[in-house]
Amino acid sequence: MRQITGCMEDYWATRGLDIPVPSSGQLCERFASLEVDIMLARRLARGEAVSMIVDATGLSFGPASQ
Incomplete structure (x- = not known):
């Protein structure tokens, strides 16, 4: 989680955007607190x-791209 946080903070900072992470x-x-459905488990x-994709509309899972 620390890597994701740091990556996103750097991403926004290099673009000159002040977006909270x-x-x-x-x-x-x-x-x-996420419930994992049986198929994913x-x-x-x-x-x-x-x-795993997280955006403003929520969280979704799918097959990993190759």
């Missing part, structure tokens, strides 16, 4: 790569 603690709390248990 949640702290790694906030991200950990939010991800810990099975794919993770098999070791399949999964893409």
